[in-house]
Amino acid sequence: MDEKYLLGKFDPADDSNFVLVDKKYTSDARDIYLRKEVYEAFIQMHEDAKKDSIILLIVSGTRTYEYQKKLWEDKWFGYTFVNNKDLYLAVPDDLERTKEILKYTAMPGTSRHHWGTDIDINSVEIEYFQTDYGKLVYNWLQNNAEKYGFCEPYTDFDSMRPYGYEPEPWHWSYYPLAKLILEDYTKTIKFYMMIDFAGFEFFNKLEIIDKYVLGINPKCK
Numbered sequence: 001m002d003e004k005y006l007l008g009k010f011d012p013a014d015d016s017n018f019v020l021v022d023k024k025y026t027s028d029a030r031d032i033y034l035r036k037e038v039y040e041a042f043i044q045m046h047e048d049a050k051k052d053s054i055i056l057l058i059v060s061g062t063r064t065y066e067y068q069k070k071l072w073e074d075k076w077f078g079y080t081f082v083n084n085k086d087l088y089l090a091v092p093d094d095l096e097r098t099k100e101i102l103k104y105t106a107m108p109g110t111s112r113h114h115w116g117t118d119i120d121i122n123s124v125e126i127e128y129f130q131t132d133y134g135k136l137v138y139n140w141l142q143n144n145a146e147k148y149g150f151c152e153p154y155t156d157f158d159s160m161r162p163y164g165y166e167p168e169p170w171h172w173s174y175y176p177l178a179k180l181i182l183e184d185y186t187k188t189i190k191f192y193m194m195i196d197f198a199g200f201e202f203f204n205k206l207e208i209i210d211k212y213v214l215g216i217n218p219k220c221k
């Protein structure tokens with residue numbers, strides 16, 4: 001696969017492999033794009049979940065490199081607060097701050113959201129998944145998502161997933177496609193392809209590809 005695609009350096013609106021998600025499947029009015037086969041699988045899952053009184057809405061789909069770079073740097077420089085804190089002031093050491101942001105946010109060029117195979121469902125707040133309804137949603141996904149090709153990359157830490165991002169019950173990946181992309185990614189992508197964002201100098205030290213990109217639930221590989 002093309003290096004630009006793997007890194008999110010393209011516009012999904014101009015790519016015929018991608019489709020715009022109908023607003024009835026999204027949580028707000030923003031345009032969300034997905035790979036066609038992922039969208040079709042999601043629609044099936046959405047319709048079947050609805051029969052069980054579970055509403056699944058997409059809050060995030062494909063993200064470009066530029067989008068992820070802004071997301072990352074806004075946290076790095078304190079424009080976006082993390083846990084109600086301006087991390088730029090609260091964690092002045094650059095390496096420590098980078099590690100803190102990496103709990104939930106990928107460095108640009110390393111997010112599975114670049115590929116159009118991964119979606120965040122209903123909310124990216126852990127509190128949502130602790131509510132009664134949030135628990136029902138998560139249970140339904142755990143019991144059913146696999147039938148539609150979706151797996152959960154960021155499960156709880158254990159011996160099978162000892163490192164990587166914190167658990168993300170909202171993040172689901174269409175693995176028939178994503179696992180092929182991941183194979184290509186690990187063969188193709190090198191550190192020097194991403195050296196234009198704050199904190200990039202810790203990429204190798206923190207073993208971003210081995211520990212984060214590959215630090216996923218083995219069922220998704």
Ligand SMILES: [Zn+2]
Nearest residue numbers: 113119120171
């Ligand atoms: Zn996500």
